[in-house]
Amino acid sequence: MNGETDITGAGGVPDPVTADLRLSVNGVPRPVTVDTRETLLDTLRESLGLTGAKKGCDHGQCGACTVLVDGRRALSCLTLTVTADDVEIVTVEGLADGDALHPLQAAFVENDAFQCGYCTPGQLCSAVGALAEAAEGWPSAVTPGLSAPPRLDETEIRERMSGNLCRCGAYPGIVAAVGQVAR
Known part of the structure; x- marks a missing residue:
């Protein structure tokens, strides 16, 4: 093989490369050993037993897997652990x-912001992140200007929550709930 190292295991499939990590999840230190190709969603659900974040589309399109990473919203299905x-x-x-x-x-x-509840964990984490972003003055695509803090009206909330889909259509309740907390 011209001096190259063979990294394939049985059947020509590459052997997994693992990493020892120190995760802090919900304020609790969690040492884990993961395959370097493993997503944060799979680690949370399969290794740590935290099944709140859902595997909806597994392509970063639905938001059901949204968690907060250092206070910022993250799609855990696209985030490598x-x-x-x-x-x-x-x-x-x-x-x-x-x-x-x-x-x-x-x-x-209070606002009946869920029906089946599948998207609710991602909606909640996204809403926490969206409110923090607005409080820090981060504009969205619909914020009228950059000089004043965003006003969290219905249009602004809908834009900030637009990456989280609800197949049941509970959007009016979700927007009302986020607006209630924003006030």
């Missing part, structure tokens, strides 16, 4: 404070 070493990951399981619901969780219940 090896990129999450030594950062803070928050899943829907980490939003509540013990038995006290996160304000967005309570608002989702």
Whole structure:
């Protein structure tokens, strides 16, 4: 093989390359060993037993897998776990404070912002991230200008939440819940 190293295992399939990581998930240190090709979604669900983030499309198009990585929204189906070493990951399981619901969780219940509930964990994490972005003054595609903080009206909320799909069509409740917390 001209001095090249053979990295294939049985049947010509490459052997997995693993990495030892120190994840911090919902404030808890979680040491894991992962295949370097493994997504954060698979690590959360299969290795850590955190099944809140859902595998919807597995292509980053539906938002059901949205989690927060260092406070920013991330599609965990497109995020390689090896990129999450030594950062803070928050899943829907980490939003509540013990038995006290996160304000967005309570608002989702009050505004009937879910039907089947499959997209709800991603919607909640995305809403937390969207509100934080707006509070920091980050404009969206529909923010009228760059000099004033965004006003979280229905149009602004819909734009910021547009990467999260709901097959049941619970959008009016979702927008109302996010708006309630934004006020």
